[in-house]
Amino acid sequence: MKEEETVLWTGQPEKNKSNKTHIFLLVFSGLLSLIFALIWNIVVWTNNTPTFFKIFGIIFLLASAFGGIIHLILHRYRRSKTYYAISTERIYVEYLFFGKHIKSYRIKSLPEPILKKYSNDVGTILINYEKPFSFKLFTLAIEYH
Known part of the structure; x- marks a missing residue:
C-alpha cells in the first residue's frame, strides 16, 4: 500500500455461506461420476479385461472422488x-x-x-x-x- 492510501473496509467470506448452486452441481456431478466409476470398476475387475482398463478405472475412481468430495473440503478451507x-x-x-x-x-x-x-x-x-x-x-x- 502507498502511504497516502487508507483502508476503508476489510472483510472475509462468511463461513457457512456459499453459492448453493455451485455446491449442488459440484456434489451432483461428483456423485454421478463416482457411481459411473464404481460400476466401471466392478465390471472391469469381475470380468477378464486387459490391465489398461483396470488402471483407467482406478484413475477415474480417484478423480471422481476428488471432484465430488475433496474439492468441497478444499473450497471451504480456501474461503476460510x-x-x-x-x-x-x-x-x-x-x-x-x-x-x-x-x-x-x-x-x-x-x-x-x-x-x-x-x-x-x-x-x-x-x-x-x-x-x-x-x-x-x-x-x-x-x-x-
Missing part, C-alpha cells in the same frame, strides 16, 4: 483463508492457494460495482471485468455486513 480489503485507491484480495497470494486491483480501472443487499442485512458487491472477445477474466464478489 480469503481476506478482502478496500482502500481509497485499490481492492486487495489475499488468498491461500499453494501458498499465500495477494492480488490488488485499481478501483479506477474497474467498472461500476453492482450492490446486492438481502433481507438479513448481508450483501454482496459484484465487480465484473471483461476484456472484449474473451471470457470473464476477473469476477470478485465481496460479502459485507
Whole structure:
C-alpha cells in the first residue's frame, strides 16, 4: 500500500455461506461420476479385461472422488483463508492457494460495482471485468455486513 492510501473496509467470506448452486452441481456431478466409476470398476475387475482398463478405472475412481468430495473440503478451507480489503485507491484480495497470494486491483480501472443487499442485512458487491472477445477474466464478489 502507498502511504497516502487508507483502508476503508476489510472483510472475509462468511463461513457457512456459499453459492448453493455451485455446491449442488459440484456434489451432483461428483456423485454421478463416482457411481459411473464404481460400476466401471466392478465390471472391469469381475470380468477378464486387459490391465489398461483396470488402471483407467482406478484413475477415474480417484478423480471422481476428488471432484465430488475433496474439492468441497478444499473450497471451504480456501474461503476460510480469503481476506478482502478496500482502500481509497485499490481492492486487495489475499488468498491461500499453494501458498499465500495477494492480488490488488485499481478501483479506477474497474467498472461500476453492482450492490446486492438481502433481507438479513448481508450483501454482496459484484465487480465484473471483461476484456472484449474473451471470457470473464476477473469476477470478485465481496460479502459485507
